Amino acid sequence: MSMEDPGATAPECILAIDLGTSGPKVALVTMSGEVLASEVESTELFLSEGGGAEQDPDDWWRAIMTAARRITDRELVPRENVLAVAVTSQWAGTVPVDEKGEALCRAIIWLDSRGAKYVPEVAGGLVRIQGYGALKLESWLRKTGGVPSLAGKEPVAHILFLRHEKPDIYERAYKLMEPKDYLNLRLTGKFYATTDSIALHWVTNNRNIDHIHYDEQLLAQTTLPREKLPDLRRAVDVIGTLTPRAAVELGLDEGTRVVGGTPDVPAAAVGSGAVADFEGHLYVGTSSWLTCHVPFKKTDLIHNMASLPSALPGRYFIGNEQETAGGCMAWLRDSVLCRDDALDPGEPAEDSLERFNELAESVPAGSDKVIFTPWLYGEHTPVADPHLRAAFSNVSLRTTRAHLIRAVMEGVGYNTRWLMGGVESFIGRPFEALRFIGGGAKSSLWCQIFADVLDRPIDRVADPLSANVRGAAFVAAVGLGKLKVEQIASRVPIEKRYTPNRQNRSVYDELFKAFLEIHKHSAPMYQRLNATALHG
Secondary structure, rough: OOOOOOOOOOOOEEEEEEEOOOEEEEEEEOOOOEEEEEEOOOOOOOOOOOEEEEEEEEHHHHHHHHHHHHHHHOOOOOOHHHHEEEEOOOOOOOOOOOOOOOOOOHHHHHOOOOOHHHHHHOOOOOOOOOOOEEHHHHHHHHHOOOOOOOOOOOHHHHHHHHHHHHHHHHOOEEEEHHHHHHHHHHHHHHOEOOOHHHHHHOOOOOOOOOOOOOHHHHHHHHHHOOHHOOOOEEOEEEEEOEEEEEEEEHOOOOOOOOEEEHHHHHHHHHHHHHHHOEEEEEOOOEEEEEEEEOOOOOEEOOOOOOEEEEEOOOOEEEOOOOOOOOOHHHHHHHHHHHOOOOOOOOHHHHHHHHHHHHHHHOOOOOOHHOOEOOOEOOEEOOOEEEEOOOOEEEOOOOOOHHHHHHHHHHHHHHHHHHHHHHHHHHHHHOOEEEEEEEEEHOHHHHHHHHHHHOOOOOEEEOOHHHHHHHHHHHHHHOOOOOOHHHHHHHOOOOOEEEOOOHHHHHHHHHHHHHHHHHHHHHHHHHHHHHOOOOOO
């Protein structure tokens, strides 16, 4: 809406910030969920031997401010109509900051597993169950719903890594912040976490969803110092207003409120429109997940899933994640096929995805039984195993690049079906349908592949790439009293439904069975090959 139209009534909006691994997306979102404008910027990822994965917090901030000013400088609505700023971001990262709120080093992000070797010292005990001390395990599961991952890709491992290998930074750290909460700190000057963002530290008692708090016993057994952790607020709470500097950089008023916000997974759960209990959604971006809100607290240790606090007041959702999904397509494009003249490495990502779709559509369902296992960076659910690696199986002289492309798409589908079995067991019922969001949903072919492999209707949400910013805006709108939770679903329209093609049922059943067999037989080999050099 242009301010050049004086007769128009400008809508009230939220400036939503979504910090992904590849960079931020900033959007101006109305209370009805309409995205008036959005901008993206890229940020650098630093990978290192031994499982290191870091990003520069100042690079995050630069990219966010650049994207935001491209929106606010357009003056689509009066400044006073931007009621709040809401942040969602990548989850399970650690940013050590000093008392001034300045980052002391690069952020350790969710892909980093360097602290895995230190987790057993806090997780173990005399009597162990799946690597955890029995008494500690009972306490974690009863109070938090989950346990620190032995794979090391969570804040407990990050903080232990800092303590052991960067003790000077650890000692200087005033607070250890999640990425989303660090951005809120830059916006407001306030050192807060939200009850959902802190969940993966496994130090909060979540049994009473309306009274989540740090637990002394959990802090002691996890060895995380309470004084280095921020105070807690809810995702829907107003935690402060923009600092003068942040207001100038964003192009907003100083008094603009900042809502607590939520990490990417709970934001997507809201932005998908699947907010009723047991309504599922599938997200496919760099990583992927399949989850839903639930009315109970529960843990499935075998499949590494648990009920975690939702961004919505008084609600839980199922926490799970698969490490590489859309990332597999990017790897195939950039590291395998990029030198092929038919796939120009300089073409835009969306154009190359369209080219991939064209090639994959030329291959029959099942890719002539070529199978891809999408474990490029280990796996998180339904098994926590950082040693797993990707592979193409059953490749022959007849296999073409088109087969490889479709096999990657189907392999992500098989991995999702594996996860879906655990999720449906968790909730005690099959999904009637799944809302589909994220970059993967832009591909009609992939939508149909998921419908066929999962044997569930796939409902592609309109504007699937905006699910996270839309979710962050809805969380803020709920907190400001501008929106009721039960109104959210109607504000997220379904663009198209994809129904399972029964003709493909038998081939996908056969290949999914083979997919599980590949995991069963190859997992011990990957353990031997990668035990001494994770992600080398």
